[in-house]
Each structure stands twice: as C-alpha cells, then as structure tokens.
Amino acid sequence: MRSLRNGFRLMQAAGGRLPDLPWLLLLLAMPVLVHLAELAGLISSDPLLLVSGLGVDVPGGVLLTGQPGWIDGNAGVTVQALGRLVARDWAHGIVPWWNPYSGVGVPLAGEYQPAAFFLPWVLLLGFHNGVLLLKVALQIVAGLGCWGLGRRLGFVRPVAAMGALLFAFNGSFAWASDAPIQPMAFLPLILLGIEQARDRAGRMGGWVTLGFGLGWSLLAGFPETAFLDGLLALAWSLVRLAGERGNWPGLAGRLTLGSVFGLLLAGPQLVAFIDFLPDAFVGSHAGPIASPLPSAGFAMWLMPWLHGTIQLDRIADLWFGLGGYLGAAPVLLAGLGLAARGGREPGLRWMLFGWIVLVVGKTAELQPFAALADAIPMMAHAVVSRYATASVELAVILLGCFTLDDWCRGRISSRTRIAIGLTGFCVVVVLCLILAWPVSRTLPRPAWLLSVGLLVLVAGVLAALLSRPATRKRLGGVVLVGVIEALILFAVPLASGRTGGRLDTGTIAFLRANLGLQRFTTLGSALVPNYGAYWGLASINHNLIPVPRHWSDYLHRAIDPDSDPVQFYGADGGNPAGIRRRAAALAPRIGALSALGVRYLLQDHGRDWLAVPAVPEDGRTDAGFTGLSGSDVLTAMYPHGPRSAMQVGRVSVMLGTFRSRSSGLLLATLCNGTECAHGSADLGAAVDNGAMLVRLDRTVTLRPDQPFRLTLTHPDGARVAIWLWQRGDAAPPLPRLTLQDGFLPMLTLVHQGEAADIYALPDPAPYAEVRGPCRLRIDSRTRMVADCTAPAMLVRRELFLPGWEFRTGGAWQPVRRDGELFQSAALPAGHSGIEFSYAPPHAPVGWCALLLALAMLGAKLGLWLARRVAPV
Structure with missing residues (x-):
C-alpha cells in the first residue's frame, strides 16, 4: 500500500506540475540539435558525394569510418535523385506522373518509391541537403506523434517524452535515409x-x-x-x-x-x-520471400555497433538484412514489464508482445511463427526482416513505457521480480553474442568491447534504479539513461560524416550543354542510375522496382543478356571483372545503343572499359612517364598477350600533352612476330593525361601468352609524354597501352572530367523524327512543330505505355506503339503544333x-x- 501511495503522489507530481509546451519544444528541437553540425555544413552525409559517382577527393569519416547514416544507397538513387525530380516538377506546376530521365522513360508516380504525392514533405528534397531536411522533419513528426499517443495512453509527461525521443531517434532513422523510413x-x-x-x-x-x-x-x-x-x-x-x-x-x-x-x-x-x-516487372515480390536475418544480426538489435560502423564492403549480407535496431534500454524495460502485477491495458500489451514475437519469428524464419506470418495475406511477399523493424521498435518502446507506468504506480517493487527479469535479459544477450561470435571474432575487437560495455552499463543502472520504489529523481534517472543511450547509438554514424570533397561539375555542365534530348549510358561507377534525373539528364541506366516489363525485356534481349531487370548499372558487380563483363556485353551492341538515342558513353576517369589493358591490373603500378620528341623512338616488348585471343584494330596510349602544348603526329606500330599494323593520331586533338586512340591500318591477331611489340615515334612537333606501367621490380616499364577489337565502332573522347570521361557514340538516333515529307522542329520532349506536304508518321523515342496521348490542335488521341518500345503519332498534311501528355489511364x-x-x-x-x- 505504501508503494501505491508513493506511486500515486509521483503520478500527480510528474503529470501536473509541468505543462506540455516545454516537452513539445524539446521534441521539436532535439532532431535539429543532433543534426546541427550537418545543417550548418560542418560535416556532410549527403549521398550526392558518396553515391552519385561524381564525388571527387571525398575523405573518410570525420571521426569514424563507414557510411554516414544510411545502409542502402537508395537514399541517393531513389530518395534524393528521384525525389528531387518530383519536387522540381511540383515547383514548375507539373504533376509528376512521368520520369523521362531513366531508361527510355518510366512512370514516376507509378513506380511508387519516388513518393510523387507525398506532399508537403517531398518538397524538402528540392532544397540543398534535402535528404537530411526530410529526415529531420520525419523525426519531428514521429516524436510528436508518439508523444500524443503516450499522453493518450495515460503516461506521465516524462515517460511520454522518453517514448517519443526513443522513437524519434530509433534504429531505423539511424541506419536508413531511404524510402523505408518515410512511412514509419x-x-x-x-x-x-x-x-x-x-x-x-x-x-x-x-x-x-x-x-x-x-x-x-x-x-x-x-x-x-x-x-x-x-x-x-x-x-x-x-x-x-x-x-x-x-x-x-x-x-x-x-x-x-x-x-x-x-x-x-x-x-x-x-x-x-x-x-x-x-505492365511492370516486380522482381522477387511476385512470389513469396524468405529472407531470414543472418544469426549474427540479432545481437545487433541490442548492440548495433557490435561489428563496427556501417561498412557495406564487410558483412554486406548482414547489413542489408537489418532495418534498424532496438538498443538495450527499451528491450530491458519491455521485458521487466512482464514482472508487473495487474498493469494497465493488458490486452494491448499482450498484442504488442505477440506482434514482436511474430515478427522476430518470421525474421528468423522460425516455425511455427514464419508459417503463421506467411498465412497473413501478402505478408509472405514482404521483406519482413528489414521493413517490419520500425513497428517492432515502436512496440518495444510502448511496452517499456508501460513498464515505467507500472513502476510509478507501485506495481514493480519486488527486487526478486527485477532480478528474474534482468536474468532473462542476460540470457537473451548471451545467446545473441554466441550467435554473433563467428562474425565478431573476425572483426576489430574495440567495437565489440564498447558495445558490450555500454549494454552492461545501461542494464546495470536501470536495474539499480528500478529495484527501488519510484521517486521523481529515480524516474528522471531512468528516462535520462534511456534517452542518453538512444542518442549515443544514434550519433555513431554521424561521426562518419565527411568534411570535404566536391562534385565533378564539369561533366554535368558538358552534358547539359551538349546532350539535348538524347541519352547517355555508363560503364563503371560514374553518374550512377537515376542521378541523371537529379540534373534533368536522360540516361538509359535505371534502378527501379517495379520497372516497365517491355523495357527490361528489351534490355535482356538487345543490350545485355545478363542485365539485372531491376538495376541496369554500368558498374556490374562493383569490381573491375564485373565492369569488364558489362563492357564485353555492350561492345558488340553499340549500334543498339545508338538506336535508343544514346549519344554519350560515360566511363570512370582514366579508364576505357571497352578496351583490354595490355598489362593485367593485378600487381600493376604506375611508373611515371617518358618523353618523345624529334627522332625519338620508343619500342616496348609486352611479354604476354591478352587473356583471350583478340583481333586488335585500335590501340590507345595514355599521353601527357603538357597542358595541350604537344603537336605533330604520334605514329604507332603493333607487331605480333612479323605481322604488323600501323597507325597515326594527331596530337593536337589529344586530351592531356588522357587516352589517345590510334586506328590501325589492319587488324593484328594477339593470342594469350604470346609476346607482342609496340613502337611509338614522334617525328616532329612539340614534345609529348608517354605514361608508363610497371609490373614487378625486375620488369621494365611499358607504355600504358590498351587494346580494342578492330570490329567495334569508333568512340571519340569528347570530354575529360575529374570523375568521368565522356565518349561520343556514332550516329545516335534523334529523340524524335518524321517518316514522310516533313520538317520537324523539336521544342521539348512534349512539344514539337511539323510542316508536312503529305500525311506522315512521327516517331518519338519515349517508352510506350497506356496513358500517353497527343494532339495536333484538335482533340487528344492515344499514341500508337512503334516497334517494341517507342511511340508514334499520325500527322496530317500542313502545319501542326504537336503536344504529348501522360497520365495513368x-x-x-x-x-x-x-x-x-x-x-x-x-x-x-x-x-x-x-x-x-x-x-x-
């Protein structure tokens, strides 16, 4: 009875002395204060620098290595890139139904992830650092909503505020800035x-x-x-x-x-x-998904930094299986609630506990829980292990708040009950650590020690406070411990923020000035999919789900038989072998790219992925340069041929032109024994510190493990530098030579940027053309003017989908399909103003x-x- 009386006085004191306003101001201010260094520009977690492929000289984290606050690069390629397009459309009074900048045009609202109608929140993505602004705004919304829920459930203000802060700084917000955090x-x-x-x-x-x-x-x-x-x-x-x-x-x-x-x-x-x-391909969501979290991941729900900071190149499958974390304090408080006597809202609490058990069971694919979850309509098609975490976080937080409510009311005062609850928590922790040990033992030990130490400290302090009757000071202590732990865990990725780096704005400026309405594609990691939409530049690369089925089928058949329908990306596999596989698929299909209206091919700066390096990449180092002038002759013997037989018709050599001062001709001779081919190139057209392509007068057959010889001469003109490679200490340095198939179309280097080099494709198809006696003026993607002496057919190289219409001054009428992908519209004789429009049917x-x-x-x-x- 004494405990109940003390609890009643505590409820009166905590609930009646302080109005709501200070607590609401705290919930409004905390997300801003925690992100203040980023908002002020002192550090950056901007995916634009780290994901777009145009970041230059980007340093590591300011204090810690790892990604600064997001596991999934979709924080950039979806939320930032496509969200910026949505915001720009709304700002210009355009309903964002269509995205003309990915693939050959795709639905924007219909693809769902760009959140085209998520007003007013999506408008924040139109500002600089919009991803961060949106995250802060959503944290505020989450905190205020949880505060209102807590007060409605009868929690005293400190308890409601703790629940609100724990949810505003939950593990999903800490680990994700991509689309999954937005609904939660x-x-x-x-x-x-x-x-x-x-x-x-x-x-x-x-x-x-x-x-x-x-x-x-x-x-x-x-x-x-x-x-x-x-x-x-x-x-x-x-x-x-x-x-x-x-x-x-x-x-x-x-x-x-x-x-x-x-x-x-x-x-x-x-x-x-x-x-x-x-009309869409939905990938794995077409059928049931069994995606159990690796066993080492369950420990990270309690100790999120057990295996170090967010490193996608290490234990990537583990990181990508996680949708957030819980922390020690909420889990311990929720577990101790089981020790209460006669607590309020028993039905609601058992429901929350059942939801946690169901999701955890499905996350582990543990029977019978997984079967029960799969029996719920459509739940089997969702990646529960990753995307149900937010709901589990809220359920655990609310159970923890109910525990404090019981404690304040004197229903948890037995030290025996506290000891039993703490013992159960310790058993769970030890089991999780045992499951995680096969991974933990291979990673740096400090993160493990600090994570376990923080958990022990938090659990010990909470157990000590809760084992005694509730007072205002002890309640404040419990709330403070819970909030401090949440803020510490949340702040770890912020310490991986960047303090430098810049964008290759020259490449963007070149494309804006020269691309027009045509498209580009990439080999390597320069300007990754969807980021063309960020700047209003069309690229056939995409990262979308769902994706138009006709487009994905065409890619597989005509462009790359091994292409991923969801992610058509030049950096296939993220390693040189994967990129060269993609290059080998694209090389014989340059004509098919041109037919899509692709004008430029972007490659990583200094790399020509379509060419085969004469010296294998493994173990190779730069070896400076040698100069050629006057009657100098450079002869180099390459001891090994390419890894597979080639008919070499072109070679490229890395040159230095001393800031474009070199002049005259560079003569090249490539010999395989007595079989030789010759070529020349004008140094006046060379790019400084870039690859100079030399077309040979015939093809030379090079075979694996067969030596060949290169001779370079520069008979007249200003001096030129030949950059060299070296392989091993004893091997002589060799010119940085790459070999190209003689049957591939010629690509011309037209721009060299800091992060990307741009090559022009031969004869790209125009965005629109008329079949018939007409003159066509293209004002924009949706507005054109034609003067025809007879009826004709307009072909527009934009993806055909139901919902596209056109008019030539009269009523709107549906467009027709032209071939497998594109659109056509019948034009009358005479002068026609043509307008296209898209909306879902x-x-x-x-x-x-x-x-x-x-x-x-x-x-x-x-x-x-x-x-x-x-x-x-």
Missing part, C-alpha cells in the same frame, strides 16, 4: 487516431488523425513498410474494438471512416501504382478520390466550426 514516421499518428476515435464525444480528432496518418503512410513511397505498419494498426484496432463492448459499432464506424479518408487521400498515388502493375478516379477526401475534411471542419460558434 506516421505509425504513431495512426495509432493516436485509433485512440482518439474511442472518444464518444466525437471531437475533431479521431478519424481525421487516423486518416492523415494512414494517407501519409501510403504516400510516403514504400508500400512494404506501410503495409506492415498497417497490420500492427489493424491488430491495435481489433483490441480496442474487443474492449468497447456496447460502443463498438460507433468505434468501428469512426475507424472505417478514417481508413476510407486515408485511402482517398492517397487516391492518385494508388491509382498510378495499380495502373502500372500490369484511371487518373480521373484518383483525382475524384482526393476531391472526396477533401470534401469529407471540409465537412468535418464546418461541423467543428459550427459547434464552436453556436450559442450556449
């Missing part, structure tokens, strides 16, 4: 709406809060997370309906109204996605849904205002 910010808002809907007075909240939470969750760009969060919300609703008894029809009506309101708000986005699916349904949602909101606001002004 609204999960507390959805649950708050369910709680408000229980209010029989029918105030302004309830279904409106639920609808906005659900709507934003659906619009946030990642349906898997929204779906899994929705399952938790559904279970929460069922618990509340079961407890209402006589009031359940009213509650069911308000929950249904809120759900309908949320679905209607997301109407345009959902319609775009559903319209696209029949059922877009009017989506707009009507949105208007109906706004009408529902307007009616609710009107009723609320009428009640406010009505006379008493």
